[in-house]
Amino acid sequence: MSLVQRYGKPDIFLTITCNPAWSEIVSELGINEIVQNRPDLTCRIFRAKLIELKDLIIKKNFFGPVAAFAYVVEFQKGGLPHAHFLIILKESSKITSAESYDEYVAAEIPDAKKHPLLFELVLKHMMHGPCGEKNPKNVCMNKKGYCKSRYPKPYCEYTIQAEDSYPMYRRRNNKIQVKVRKAILDNRWVVPYNPYLLCRFDCHLNVEICSSISSVKYLYKYIYKDHDKIAFNLVDTEKAELFVDEIEQFQTGRWISPPEAMWRIYAFILNEIHPSVTTLQIHLPHKHAITFQESQDLQKILSFDFYKRTMLTEFFTLNAMDNETKKILYKQLPEYYTWDRQGKFWSKRKKQKVIGRIALANPVEGERYYLRLLLNHVKGPTSFTDLQTYQNIQYKSFQDAAIARGLLDSDNNINECLAEAAILKMSNAFRRLFATLLVFCTPGNPIALLNKYYNELTDDFRRDTNDPNKTLQVILNSIDSFLQGMGKQIIDYISMPTYVEQELSIQVSEEELKLVSLLNSDQRTIYDTIIKSINCEGMTAFFIDGPGGTGKSFLYRALLATIRNQKQIALATATSGVAASILPGGRTAHSRFKIPINMKEATTCNISKQSTTADLLRRAKLIIWDEATMARKCYIEALDKTLQDIMESEIIFGGKTIVLGGDFRQILPVIQGESEDVSINNSIVMSFLWPHLTKLHLTRNMRAINDPDFSEYLLRIGNGEENTIKQNWITIPKKMLVPYNQTEEASIKDLIFEIYSDTSYSNEYYFVDVAILTAKNEYVEKINNMIIDQFPGQQFDYYSFDSLVGSQENMLINTDFLNDLSPATLLPHKLTLKENCPVMLLRNLDPSSGLSNGSRLICKKFSKNVIDAEIVTGNFKGTRILLPRIPLQSPEESKIPFQFTRK
Ligand SMILES: Nc1ncnc2c1ncn2[C@@H]1O[C@H](COP(=O)(O)OP(=O)(O)OP(=O)(O)O)[C@@H](O)[C@H]1O
Numbered sequence: 001m002s003l004v005q006r007y008g009k010p011d012i013f014l015t016i017t018c019n020p021a022w023s024e025i026v027s028e029l030g031i032n033e034i035v036q037n038r039p040d041l042t043c044r045i046f047r048a049k050l051i052e053l054k055d056l057i058i059k060k061n062f063f064g065p066v067a068a069f070a071y072v073v074e075f076q077k078g079g080l081p082h083a084h085f086l087i088i089l090k091e092s093s094k095i096t097s098a099e100s101y102d103e104y105v106a107a108e109i110p111d112a113k114k115h116p117l118l119f120e121l122v123l124k125h126m127m128h129g130p131c132g133e134k135n136p137k138n139v140c141m142n143k144k145g146y147c148k149s150r151y152p153k154p155y156c157e158y159t160i161q162a163e164d165s166y167p168m169y170r171r172r173n174n175k176i177q178v179k180v181r182k183a184i185l186d187n188r189w190v191v192p193y194n195p196y197l198l199c200r201f202d203c204h205l206n207v208e209i210c211s212s213i214s215s216v217k218y219l220y221k222y223i224y225k226d227h228d229k230i231a232f233n234l235v236d237t238e239k240a241e242l243f244v245d246e247i248e249q250f251q252t253g254r255w256i257s258p259p260e261a262m263w264r265i266y267a268f269i270l271n272e273i274h275p276s277v278t279t280l281q282i283h284l285p286h287k288h289a290i291t292f293q294e295s296q297d298l299q300k301i302l303s304f305d306f307y308k309r310t311m312l313t314e315f316f317t318l319n320a321m322d323n324e325t326k327k328i329l330y331k332q333l334p335e336y337y338t339w340d341r342q343g344k345f346w347s348k349r350k351k352q353k354v355i356g357r358i359a360l361a362n363p364v365e366g367e368r369y370y371l372r373l374l375l376n377h378v379k380g381p382t383s384f385t386d387l388q389t390y391q392n393i394q395y396k397s398f399q400d401a402a403i404a405r406g407l408l409d410s411d412n413n414i415n416e417c418l419a420e421a422a423i424l425k426m427s428n429a430f431r432r433l434f435a436t437l438l439v440f441c442t443p444g445n446p447i448a449l450l451n452k453y454y455n456e457l458t459d460d461f462r463r464d465t466n467d468p469n470k471t472l473q474v475i476l477n478s479i480d481s482f483l484q485g486m487g488k489q490i491i492d493y494i495s496m497p498t499y500v501e502q503e504l505s506i507q508v509s510e511e512e513l514k515l516v517s518l519l520n521s522d523q524r525t526i527y528d529t530i531i532k533s534i535n536c537e538g539m540t541a542f543f544i545d546g547p548g549g550t551g552k553s554f555l556y557r558a559l560l561a562t563i564r565n566q567k568q569i570a571l572a573t574a575t576s577g578v579a580a581s582i583l584p585g586g587r588t589a590h591s592r593f594k595i596p597i598n599m600k601e602a603t604t605c606n607i608s609k610q611s612t613t614a615d616l617l618r619r620a621k622l623i624i625w626d627e628a629t630m631a632r633k634c635y636i637e638a639l640d641k642t643l644q645d646i647m648e649s650e651i652i653f654g655g656k657t658i659v660l661g662g663d664f665r666q667i668l669p670v671i672q673g674e675s676e677d678v679s680i681n682n683s684i685v686m687s688f689l690w691p692h693l694t695k696l697h698l699t700r701n702m703r704a705i706n707d708p709d710f711s712e713y714l715l716r717i718g719n720g721e722e723n724t725i726k727q728n729w730i731t732i733p734k735k736m737l738v739p740y741n742q743t744e745e746a747s748i749k750d751l752i753f754e755i756y757s758d759t760s761y762s763n764e765y766y767f768v769d770v771a772i773l774t775a776k777n778e779y780v781e782k783i784n785n786m787i788i789d790q791f792p793g794q795q796f797d798y799y800s801f802d803s804l805v806g807s808q809e810n811m812l813i814n815t816d817f818l819n820d821l822s823p824a825t826l827l828p829h830k831l832t833l834k835e836n837c838p839v840m841l842l843r844n845l846d847p848s849s850g851l852s853n854g855s856r857l858i859c860k861k862f863s864k865n866v867i868d869a870e871i872v873t874g875n876f877k878g879t880r881i882l883l884p885r886i887p888l889q890s891p892e893e894s895k896i897p898f899q900f901t902r903k
Helices: 002-007 039-059 098-104 116-125 195-201 214-224 244-248 258-265 298-303 311-321 330-336 367-375 384-388 398-404 413-424 427-441 446-452 454-462 468-485 499-504 510-518 521-534 552-565 577-581 612-619 633-647 676-681 708-718 744-755 758-762 777-790 806-810 815-820
Strands: 012-017 066-075 081-089 178-180 183-185 205-209 230-233 250-253 271-274 276-280 337-340 345-348 354-358 541-545 569-574 620-626 657-662 694-697 795-799 802-804 830-834 838-840 856-862 866-871 880-884 900-902
Touching: 002 066, 002 081, 002 354, 002 815, 012 039, 039 066, 039 081, 039 195, 039 258, 066 258, 081 258, 098 205, 116 195, 195 205, 271 276, 276 330, 311 330, 311 337, 311 345, 330 337, 330 354, 367 384, 367 398, 384 398, 413 427, 413 446, 413 454, 413 880, 427 446, 427 454, 427 468, 427 880, 446 454, 454 468, 468 499, 499 569, 499 612, 510 552, 521 541, 521 552, 521 620, 521 657, 521 694, 552 569, 552 620, 552 657, 569 577, 569 612, 612 620, 612 633, 744 777, 777 830, 802 815, 830 856, 856 880
Parallel strands: 276 354, 541 657, 541 694, 569 620, 620 657
Antiparallel strands: 012 081, 012 205, 066 081, 066 271, 178 183, 230 250, 337 345, 795 830, 802 900, 838 856, 856 866, 866 880
């Protein structure tokens, strides 16, 4: 884990298995001697091959220069050894594109005529199974009747990269078939291999590109797991019936195969890690361990300076003298300095690479834990006292110092957050914050908090009335309206009102009302059809198909304004928060219809018939769901079922007028790690509802007026009409490209300059209209870091509080490891912000007040636990709000083998 923290995710996962038919083994066997009788031989030959492979990879850079590696040797049930390698390549030689994967990994049967040897070896060593229907009893089959390794794999014309997991390798449907173990197999059964390594080593040698840290955990498991054990009965089972009392005589035992026994007798290495990891001592002042001879005088020992020195105290000493180390953290020290155990001092490292890790400390250890936390964040401390000092204040304990630096999720966190917000004095924003904390931080005693911050909560109302009861009622109403936007109610926490009132209170502006008169003829026809439906004439469920820019949103807004102006309810929803935020009163479909988050098949929404949401849906005249093409069909089917139930009607969507809209040329449902076929299968077109929807079409591009070339180009791509190279690659016109400039960093700089020239930093609102989109999260981080660097003003760093979720707390994972993870939906551990920098919300905090996933804001002021920001998009543009720390959970489906919370 330390290596991953330091060098990033592993790049290659390789498994080599001993081949008992290797000529080096067979040639040493005596006449009639079988290989099983010579575990010494299999072990020594395997070890020799292992060393050869290691040299090839590490010294001869077979895959490119290696930054770090780890391997572990294991023994299969049958006894033969195999080894798993994890290789982390240097940044410069990372294998990043799907094309370069093909250079290292093949997963197809080679041409028998062109490459006869390789063909023979792939058949001999690299064909999986057969399993499944061809051989249901194969060892790879699980109880549910599936192959654990998921063979046969799907055909795939080109290798496809996968974020955070193994890629889909090229396995073309080229009709090549081979007979292996009595079954006819094709490319779908090939275990990924490297042709050169396979020919050189003549054994099962699986090579995979990996970008997931779950493989690290897999190796970890082998290094640290206990042996496979069974409990066996000491009593002869035949006689057991006679001696009932003795049946309980079980003993735990373990089977060691002869090759494993030989490996251990020879004392061959079972695992290795490079660079090695130096564990750094950590101790409170004067509380380090020392060793001495029994005969030595204890008083004398205590007076010797030598015994006072430790890795940590000498780190302080270095910092006091040497400016160089002032720039680094304690854990980075072993990379530059080496510890002299005899003399107890750090000296400059000459060669050999080593990385450091501070010994673990558990939160229950108290001060030692907080000291470690400080050491992990504070560079170049010169003493324990220095660590306890922050902004010229010396704190009494490491804990206090850590809290002062904002490194610690103190029990008092909610309190502190409110106390800070109270200084900023904006009552309405304060009540919103209070509601947010109720929902997301579940304080133990909300009433106590309410009492404590009563003055701040009621500041603006107290001026209007002297009746404390009335004031309390008004603030509770106010907090409740914020809570409702978050899908909660004040009675869930304290004691009460309704979604219907909230919807009815949406103001329709003059501007929105005018839209109806501006509709073009296509839009007008659709508008009339839908209005007729609302007035109980004809069809009720519609699908509006329109390429980007044909005015779908414009039409929705006209419809919403018309219905709302009649004091009726029209619900505006969209699949993504961004699209929801541009519709007046828009909410994500998930939050509005309470769709279960991880639903895979249509069930129903979490709405009971008696709930306030059911009441709202019953009274709604029109429901709009934009970007329905991006939603999984099961979500839409769930809404259909729920509405039928609420309306007690078997008509589609319970007879409600519903407008689903979208553009199939844009994004289909995103299903992590799955192929396009799966996305298509999950799309609304594959739903049983699809034939029952009345299809309406918008064709006139209203956006094209501004940039016809670009919109025509997009349309050609969407319609599959743009010329392609390879199967589905397109050429991006030169004028749209910022050319590559020698290095990645320089190129990104050029891109940033192209999009935000220097001048734009002086106008923070410029960032609202212009954005850089990336295909991968790692670039988001890189680009954000560079931009924030260039931003003027003082920098504020927020560090997240990370912890494992629930029952996994006993896992062997420490917090700084969690700190270094950045799964797709979470922000990084360290968030660097500056005044006037833009941010985007990643969570539906309070959609009814414009704070939904995707809302954009500009940071105005910072305190330790609250950010004061201004909403800059959607209907709530210009509103100042306070953002507290919110716990976000890592996604369950992520390839990280555990879940954690980042606050
Ligand atoms: N009838 C109209 N009169 C004037 N402008 C219009 C009209 N219809 C649409 N527009 C303008 O055209 C642009 C694109 O419209 P809109 O955003 O509604 O399209 P869309 O189909 O929702 O696009 P996308 O799928 O990309 O979200 C907007 O700037 C909108 O204001």
